[in-house]
Amino acid sequence: GQQVQQSPASLVLQEGENAELQCNFSTSLNSMQWFYQRPGGSLVSLFYNPSGTKHSGRLTSTTVIKERRSSLHISSSQTTDSGTYLCALDGNSNNRIFFGDGTQLVVKP
Amino acid sequence: EAAVTQSPRNKVAVTGGKVTLSCNQTNNHNNMYWYRQDTGHGLRLIHYSYGAGSTEKGDIPDGYKASRPSQENFSLILELATPSQTSVYFCASGDDRGTEVFFGKGTRLTVV
Numbered sequence: 001g002q003q004v005q006q007s008p009a010s011l012v013l014q015e016g017e018n019a020e021l022q023c024n025f026s027t028s029l030n031s032m033q034w035f036y037q038r039p040g041g042s043l044v045s046l047f048y049n050p051s052g053t054k055h056s057g058r059l060t061s062t063t064v065i066k067e068r069r070s071s072l073h074i075s076s077s078q079t080t081d082s083g084t085y086l087c088a089l090d091g092n093s094n095n096r097i098f099f100g101d102g103t104q105l106v107v108k109p
Numbered sequence: 110e111a112a113v114t115q116s117p118r119n120k121v122a123v124t125g126g127k128v129t130l131s132c133n134q135t136n137n138h139n140n141m142y143w144y145r146q147d148t149g150h151g152l153r154l155i156h157y158s159y160g161a162g163s164t165e166k167g168d169i170p171d172g173y174k175a176s177r178p179s180q181e182n183f184s185l186i187l188e189l190a191t192p193s194q195t196s197v198y199f200c201a202s203g204d205d206r207g208t209e210v211f212f213g214k215g216t217r218l219t220v221v
């Protein structure tokens with residue numbers, strides 16, 4: 001079964017609204033990372049966050065290991081936030097990295 | 110600064126031809142990965158490596174070979190390219206401690 005489940009699959013917001021993206025994982029965690037990708041673009045790391053809460057500007061990531069979930073909160077969304085957000089899990093075995101299918105975010109002006 | 114460099118960035122190949130995608134990392138990471146990304150499938154792991162001389166099959170290895178001749182270099186080889194291998198390919202590197210993973214900018218491969 002899929003190791004990493006992301007939700008929602010897609011999200012449409014009006015500029016200024018907040019977004020909460022979820023990542024749930026079914027395997028033990030070595031590390032968790034959130035990426036951003038523009039259409040046709042490369043993956044840009046937003047957060048490396050194996051546990052706890054981290055902030056970066058309008059973005060906040062929270063990982064709760066015992067609940068096997070990580071979230072990405074975007075406050076006061078902007079049109080430039082549109083793109084795909086991916087979470088990636090490095091499990092404890094084999095150093096394999098498992099990706100969720102991503103959340104497609106569209107922020108309308 | 111951590112860096113993963115892929116070449117070429119774009120490639121058009123003919124069906125049945127051989128294609129080699131190259132990846133170089135200057136992070137001194139043991140682990141390297143090759144993914145392909147297609148609409149509706151997200152990122153899928155093709156091959157990965159724990160270090161020089163090692164290659165491991167990922168989730169979709171069929172039709173692909175990999176080579177890790179050194180710590181820095183990890184190649185993906187399509188011996189007989191097919192149109193179904195048209196995709197965007199990403200290389201990544203990461204260390205054993207599960208810290209950040211770094212990606213290259215991707216290679217857009219079109220097999221005609």
